[in-house]
Amino acid sequence: MRSNPADYQLVAPASLQAVVSLLAAEPGAWLPIAGGTDVMVQYAAGKLPARKLVSIWNLPELRRIEVSPEEIRIGAGCTYTDLREHEVVQSEFSLLARAAAWTGGIANQNRGTLGGNIVNASPAADSLPALLVYDAELILISVRGERRVPYKDFHTGYKKTKLASDELVRAVCLARRFSGYLAYTRKVGARNAQAISKVCIAALGRRASGVVEDVRIALGSVAPVPLRLAETERLVTGKPVEPSLLVSAKRVAIAEIQPIDDIRSTARYRAAVAGNLVAEFLEKIGEN
């Protein structure tokens, strides 16, 4: 059943400060809406529990990308198009640029934001494996001030996060130290555009003197939260890429994930694909 707009309140304060003051005045009462590509879909289906919404779309404080020599700080309100078009994101954080490029069609990329993807907290969210491998840190803001939280600690369970009821995600910080890595990412879905992932992978790796020197592998849609494959990474580090390593890496990767059956795919298919993606990535490092 479609929702009745008369039952909903929506306000659009002009500044970030005004938004966090509103959130603090009635914690939990106001739902932020950025590009609305998740919120409005729930609203269309009559499944939006919140009745009071506060727009953060296009707030200038949230829609900036700042580049310093050490890090890049991406405002949570930046859209996928903003990410795709940014030179430093393209050149140094290609995993994020690629994920942005396959998040729905162009209209979705012009509205959907990185902050929305993070807080919506779907296990299938495409930008989150990239944030894991880049060791992203989130800046959260409320009237109490700002705090910086590693992204890897932010998602605590299926659709659960550490965001307090009076907080917003302000920015995502990525350290500029991965340009020397081979970047590998693939999304496996029903079709290339407009399809939610069955499995997606983002990985970085480096080879030195014939062995895998460093790897970082993250998968989406294979567990309640986006997952870093710590065991698999440990297994392959320091070893030459050989057929036997691929076999054992696949086995360890499949043991690390907790895929489920759902409308998009089956646990068995997801496990097989996850193993194959990890192996393909390692092969690429071997060729590198």
Place this chain on the structure above:
Amino acid sequence: MTESLSLEIRALHEVSLTVNGELKTVRAYPMERLLDVLRHQLGLTGAKEGCGEGECGSCSVLLNDALVNSCLVPVLQAKDADIVTIEGLAAGVQLDVLQEAFLKSGGAQCGICTPGMILAAHHLLRRKPNPTTEEIREGLSGNLCRCTGYIQIVEAVAEAARRRAAA
């Protein structure tokens, strides 16, 4: 508190926005969808509702020059924005090159997807005047068509790009 709040919730707001170059002011609930305001209040029925959930692109319009699905935009977020709908693309009776190319190539059949397709194509050609077939497919990937099988649509966009380049 509760009473004043429920009064506030039911209040209509005045929202001004520029649509196809003309400044309009509508009275609407802030969570009303831009799509409904365009169709029901402004009589612009070019944008269609296919799915109502961001999947099909038949409600595409330009919002400050960016292609968006108007079914997912609460009208308050379009306040003071510049909106272009399919009705704003032609100059009077003179069709846009894209519209002519769609007609010529059979890129429009039932026409439900066509306004969105043409705006998506227009958005693409503004950024990439000479797109490859791959880029055309990507630019239109959020717009679904149940009639044409897409070949004629991709051809129409390529044809329009050539004609714009020659003009």
